[in-house]
Amino acid sequence: MSAGTYAPRPGAAPLPRMIGAQTALETRMLLRNGEQLLLTVIIPTLLLVLFSAVDIVDTGAGRSVDFLAPGILALAVMSTAFTGQAIATGFERRYGVLKRLGASPLPRWGLMTAKTLAVLVTEVLQVVLLTVIAFALGWSPHGNPLAVLLLLVLGTAAFSGLGLLMSGTLKAEATLAAANLVFLLLLVGGGVIVPLDKFPDAAQSVLGLLPIAALSDGLRDVLQHGASMPWGDLGILAVWAVLGLSAAAKFFRWE
Amino acid sequence: MKNEPVVQIRGLVKRYGAKTAVNGLDLGVRTGAVTAVLGPNGAGKTTTVETCEGYRRPDAGTVRVLGLDPVADAAELRPRIGVMLQSGGVYSGARADEMLRHMAKLHAHPLDVDALIERLGLGSCGRTTYRRLSGGQQQRLSLAMAVVGRPELVFLDEPTAGLDPQARRSTWDLVRELRADGVSVVLTTHFMDEAEALADDVAIIDAGRVIAQGSPELLCRDGAENTLRFTGRPGLDLGSLLKALPDGTQAAEPTTGTYRITGQVDPQLLATVTSWCAQHGVMPDGISVERHTLEDVFLELTGKELRA
Numbered sequence: 001m002s003a004g005t006y007a008p009r010p011g012a013a014p015l016p017r018m019i020g021a022q023t024a025l026e027t028r029m030l031l032r033n034g035e036q037l038l039l040t041v042i043i044p045t046l047l048l049v050l051f052s053a054v055d056i057v058d059t060g061a062g063r064s065v066d067f068l069a070p071g072i073l074a075l076a077v078m079s080t081a082f083t084g085q086a087i088a089t090g091f092e093r094r095y096g097v098l099k100r101l102g103a104s105p106l107p108r109w110g111l112m113t114a115k116t117l118a119v120l121v122t123e124v125l126q127v128v129l130l131t132v133i134a135f136a137l138g139w140s141p142h143g144n145p146l147a148v149l150l151l152l153v154l155g156t157a158a159f160s161g162l163g164l165l166m167s168g169t170l171k172a173e174a175t176l177a178a179a180n181l182v183f184l185l186l187l188v189g190g191g192v193i194v195p196l197d198k199f200p201d202a203a204q205s206v207l208g209l210l211p212i213a214a215l216s217d218g219l220r221d222v223l224q225h226g227a228s229m230p231w232g233d234l235g236i237l238a239v240w241a242v243l244g245l246s247a248a249a250k251f252f253r254w255e
Numbered sequence: 256m257k258n259e260p261v262v263q264i265r266g267l268v269k270r271y272g273a274k275t276a277v278n279g280l281d282l283g284v285r286t287g288a289v290t291a292v293l294g295p296n297g298a299g300k301t302t303t304v305e306t307c308e309g310y311r312r313p314d315a316g317t318v319r320v321l322g323l324d325p326v327a328d329a330a331e332l333r334p335r336i337g338v339m340l341q342s343g344g345v346y347s348g349a350r351a352d353e354m355l356r357h358m359a360k361l362h363a364h365p366l367d368v369d370a371l372i373e374r375l376g377l378g379s380c381g382r383t384t385y386r387r388l389s390g391g392q393q394q395r396l397s398l399a400m401a402v403v404g405r406p407e408l409v410f411l412d413e414p415t416a417g418l419d420p421q422a423r424r425s426t427w428d429l430v431r432e433l434r435a436d437g438v439s440v441v442l443t444t445h446f447m448d449e450a451e452a453l454a455d456d457v458a459i460i461d462a463g464r465v466i467a468q469g470s471p472e473l474l475c476r477d478g479a480e481n482t483l484r485f486t487g488r489p490g491l492d493l494g495s496l497l498k499a500l501p502d503g504t505q506a507a508e509p510t511t512g513t514y515r516i517t518g519q520v521d522p523q524l525l526a527t528v529t530s531w532c533a534q535h536g537v538m539p540d541g542i543s544v545e546r547h548t549l550e551d552v553f554l555e556l557t558g559k560e561l562r563a
Contacts, residue, residue, distance in 0.1 A: 005370075006436035008407040011363030012334040021360040025353075029346050096343030103308055103338040104361050105404070107330060255310075 012105030022106060022114035027121050030084060039079045039183065040126060048072045048130060051193055052137045060195060062224070069134040069141070070219035071192040076126040077152060078190075078212055081119050081159035083183040089115070089167035090175035098254045108254075119156060127152075143222035147229050151222070154237035155215040161244020162211070168252030186212040191220075211240040259322075261286045261408050261439045262307055266316035269302050269463075276302040278463035279316070284456070289430060289440040291450035293549065294460035300443040301341060303460070304410050307441070308338050321408060334362065337406035339397045341413050347386040351377050351396045354385065355403060362404035375399050376425065390417045398426060402433065409433065411442040415449060427453055447550045457549065461557045475547050481520035483528065485539035486513045492535075499531050500524065520544055 012018070030036050051057060052065040059067035092098050101111055131139075167175050188194060190212030196204050207213050218233030262284035269277040277299040284290045292300050305311050306318050309325035309332065318325055323332045345354050352372055359365035372378050375395045380388055388396070394417060401409050414430075415423045430453055433440055444450055450457045451471045458468040467474055489512040496516075497506050504518030516528060525544070532539045 004436055005366065006402060006405065006433050006438055008436075008438055009364040009405040010335040010407055013361050013363050018361050021357055025346070025349070025357050028353075029348050032348050091347065095345070095347060096340055097346055099310070100338070100340055100344030100400070102310070103333060103336070104358065105334040106361050 015110065018106045019110050019114050019117070022101075022111060023117040023121070026114055026118035030080075030088065030118060030122055033088070036084050036088065039083050040076065040122060041129065044072050044076045044079065044126065044130060045133060047075070047193055048133055049137070052134075057194055058198075063138060063140075065134055065137045065139045066141075066224050067195070067220065068193060069130070069139045070223045071216040072130055072134075073127060073152070074155065074190075074212060074216035074219055075187060075192045076130055077123060077155045077215060078159050078186060079183065080122045080126065081156045082163040083179045084122075084163075085115065085119055085160060086163035086167045086179040087176050089164060090170065090172040090179075093167060093254065094172035096255075102254055116156075116160065119160060123152070123156065141223040142226035144228050147222045147227070148219065150234060151215060151218045151230070151237070154234060154241055155211065158211040158215075158237045158240035158244055161241055161246075161248050164248040164252060165244055168248060168254075186210060191216045209236060211237055214240075259286060260284055261321055262290075262441060263319045264303070264307070264316065267303065267306060267313050267318060268315035269299075269306060269311055270314050276463055277306070280460070280464055282458055282465055282468070284439065284441055286439055287434065287437055288455040289434050289442070289453050290456045290458065291454035292441065292443045292458050292460055293445065293447070293450045293553070294443075295445060298460045299463040300460055301412055302463075304412055304441065304443055308336065308410055309333070334404065335407050337401035337404060337409035339401040339409070339411040339414055341416070342393075342397075344397055344400070345385040345393070348384050350382055350384055351380040351388065351392065354396065355399050358400045359403050364405055366403050366405060368403065371399050371403060375429070376422075391419060391422045394418055395422065395426070398429065402429075402438075406438065408439040408441070411440065413443055413445070415444070415446065423449075447548060447553070451549055459549075459553060459556060466556050467552070471549060474549060474552050481518075481547055482545040483516040483520050483525065483542070484514065484545070485528075485542045487532065487537045487539050488512065491537060495535075496528070496531050499527050514539075520546075 048068055051068050055064065098111070102108065163179070166178060170178065186192070189199070189207055190210050191207070192212065196207055196213060196217070199207060208217070214233040214236035218230040218237070221227035221230040221233070260283040262282065264280055264282040267277050267280040268275070280299065280303060282303070292303065294300050302311060306313055307320050307325055309329045312326055320332060321335055325332055352368070355372065355377075356368050359368050375398065377392065377395055377399065380392055385393065385396070394414065398411065398414055401411060411430075415426050418426060427449070430440055430442070442453070454471060456468065457471055457474055458465045459474070460466070491508070491514065493506040493508065497504065500506070500516070501519065501524070504516060504524070507515050509515055516524070518524065529539060
């Protein structure tokens, strides 16, 4: 490199370009990571195919795919917005990535925006893939697409808040363990593949307040039963979103 | 502009709980110069630099970088500085070129990424992700990330720690190129030779304070005297020799036939000693001059070994 190469010429790139570049990078990191793909793609796909084809769990009246597909979509949202984001952000914090980016021209809110966009891009890919598979398995969804979109967005907000709260306060290894454990527990106890009415009444009323239960129940009300707007479930998700995101904003530590 | 300090720190205090990391530190950094912040581990080097980078809020004192407050004016300051952290800072699943291209995209007028990759020998990293790069490759990537945005001022926190000698030279060369092109450089190091080889100014830090600051030459001259040694006939008349030498110079014969002159050893003193020997029919063998290094200065100022 010749003389004058390093002559100072500082300046931040335009914000949309920075956020776009950050979103692209975050999405690539998510899709390149094998453990992440296991959580976000392979497990939901396997569960959808397996439980639709084999009658292991009594899913009530009607085709089992009509019960399962909404639950698996809820699981997909949780796997990306909560589990995947918590683990990735936890290790980025541990390895100084968040710290280093904090000294770059990209503002912190820009980084968080990019993270959210990367989660949404991943979710779109998941929804497309899972919807295609569900249709191939004979799924016949009903209902109001706007209600579905609203549920997915509020669910993403609720799970993102909780995932960021966890990754911004715990050690990376603790986040890894806890996020996977929570994923497993909510998969079983959140109405994803096992209907909540299989649990005792007392347990049902508590489990029904979980964000995963609200999301899978709400999606099922619309897609399986044709409800117009599941206000109760939307309300539960909104409360989780407000609590999770404000706690994350308050307690998140960048280093 | 040239005379305005790029970094001005006055009375900086930073505590972590009960531990005081920086304790009333004053430091000025000249524009366009390479300034080495030198001190043992735990002296407060990283805390000082990270306060300049806006990561730490001072408990007392003021810090101005390019005339700005690193915390309050962060948005304005960040595009203008380059930062190399002591470790990490890269996605474990990112490739070297990918991360560097990304950092370039965050700036308005970045360097040519391909040329920078070649300059720092990162081309051989290929498709290897960060976590599988060698320590030296990770260091060089981190350095590249600090300069790719064409900053006015770069902070390098131990830029050559863990590098092999060749990579270390290459990093030194890059720092010199940065200075030649008008970039101000602040680097921390606990390598004396690094500070002596690179720095226009050295600030020696111990226990959270700057205990000496100046050019390496000045610090070495002021901080300690130099020594001239030779061997010759035993029992020379040192009193006669001392009369020929400047006041304050000392002479001794520590073992029979070996002589030690301590003082301001300059060409004039050397000439005086050799001509005195000639007058007295003495052949001085093995004349050697031991110049005091920053290492000696540090030892003298702190009573500590630098790498203890």
